Amino acid sequence: MNAWRLSVNGLRTVTELELKQRVRSRRWITALVVWFVVIGAITSLVILATSQMIGGEGSDQNPGPMAFALNVFFILGMGLIIAPTFTATSINGDRSAGTLAILQATRLSAAEIAIGKLLAAWLTALVFLVVGLPFIAWSMVTGSISLWQVVACFAVVFVLVAVVCAIGLGWSALLSRPAGSTVMTYLSVVALTIISTFVMAMLSPLVRSDDVVRVWGIPDSVQTEYQAELDNYWATHTDGDSSGLPQPPTDRCTWKTETQENIHMERIWWITVINPFVIVADAAPLPDQAYADLNKYASSAADPLAMIRLGVRSISMPPATERDDCIQLYAMSDYYRVDYDSDGTPRVTTASGNPVDIDSPVKRRPVTVDSPIWPWGLGANLLLGATFLWVAVRRLTVPYGQLPTGTRVA
């Protein structure tokens, strides 16, 4: 097909034209300077604020990951906001300016015009993202974030910005009015980020069901006995001394079946995978200890990227069919401490550090880190971008058959 013919010369011609037209204005420099100042102020603020809130004397928490994550999210968010401005009026704007048809009449193919415009817009958006890199480098150094993590995060952000550029291009080809295509492009970005999460949340009551689960716990009669013992203990120890607290009757734990209400997020969790913020969080390489035990790392490290990854991967797993109530008896008591091995086996120690011999048949299920979900999200986004690009090429293909309502050729 002629419309899809691509040549280096054709792409270069359109891209150069778009870049020259866009870059050669004072406003461009002004916008970059303002942008540099704004992004510098915000990222500095984030780094300072997180260092005040997290860590400090006697804490083993590092504010670096939080600062880095917030800064990456800020730059991604700004990228998603500015990218539409470069393409959302690209085609319908040129059409009303009378500069589109004379290009279509040349040897340039529809694909060369569309992809050239996309490339130019993407490169422009990248300049804005790259301006933020010094501040990212700063939060990388102060937060001892690996270079690999920075590179991976930004590669994903760059791709996502390209997708948004393509969406804008598609809308500008579909709708004749620049105002309409701008609104639709921003709505698309909102749909990817906020609406997708909202839809998932609103769907969650609909995926509730009562499931039968096996429970490792104490029988009701024993529970009543134990509660009476506890009440008795506290009645005689009004000073709050818990050192002689009766041990939970875990030796009398046994299997029983119960009906439990579960929210089957594993049926709808995939909606959130389209969200650019989730994709970046899931794609970010984490420190080695996070791979050893994501659960432990996420709960201790104050790293939003790890927390989002843990959250998304957790809700992707179906609810467990076995439950350990006995371990909860230890966990609820101040006198005991519950930890988990990396394979999910619970270990109980007394507050003074002596191991307690328990015999729990239920392991905590580890959250998988070796089956990433971000490729699906990125793939879905790329597919979306490709669809909009395809629409743009179709709409630019000459000779025109059916003309969209409200448009003129020239």
Place this chain on the structure above:
Amino acid sequence: MSDNQPPSGDGPAPGIEAIGLKRAFGEVRAVDGITFTAPASAVTALIGPNGSGKTTLLLLLAGLLQADAGRANIAGFDVAANNLEARSRVGWMPDSFGTWDALTCTEILETFAHAYGIPRPASPARVATLLDRVHLSEFAARPARVLSRGQKQRLGLARALIHDPDVLLLDEPASGLDPRSRIELRDLLRELARDGKTVLVSSHVLSELEEVYDNAVFLSRGRTVDTAAQPTEAAKRGWRLDAADPVALRTFLDAVGIPWTGQPNGEVIVQLAGYESARELIRAAVGADVPLHTITPVAGRLEETYLSLNEERS
């Protein structure tokens, strides 16, 4: 690469060949059966009232719009079946077009040179030649936004010529041009025709076309009008006469029995059938010692035909 070779045939292919072209936009039948041929090495005028389908016809020929029916060949290439080849042989100048404000004239023309696949090393020279040809050399490095309307129009013409097309489609090229530029445009069109190009030019300034056209295609309501059926030669046309002695002229006309109408400035208008009658009138007037110094048709032929088309509108 048979696609790149024009179909072989006897003699040079006509630049433009349109057969039964039709194109509707919804209910509006903008082009409703246009058939004509525009030969190479000639300027063909495209004439018709507003809304007669001129611009749509040019879009069809430029390969931007699909015909509902009929077909068109550009330099031997079918616009539908071989769109790219046809497109690359057309220089199209729309009636209104935009420029990239931030780009200089040179950059705009170079962009189009590249878009037509002219080798990049060769394009600066080509651009300079064309800027010179349309007398915009002094604006070569200036941004296009400083150009006046007429200068923009000339830049548009240079843009349409950048790839040395076989066929030129010009939609109202004279609009916005000052008289001098109009004369230059006329000379340029003649030059292009002499170089073997096919020039199709639409204009509502008929006096411009009058001096430059070789053939004319008349459009009315989206159709070509059979010009042969137009009573152009036989019908009487108005001629304007003026003499050093207006009274003697009037007396003479009365004497030979030619009805006349006087004009406020002393001229008189008479109705004559064809050039032969005009010649006889001149001979008789000179013979009668009338100091006749001006005899000219009131309107050009194009204008007369055009007006007769307008009459059918009512």
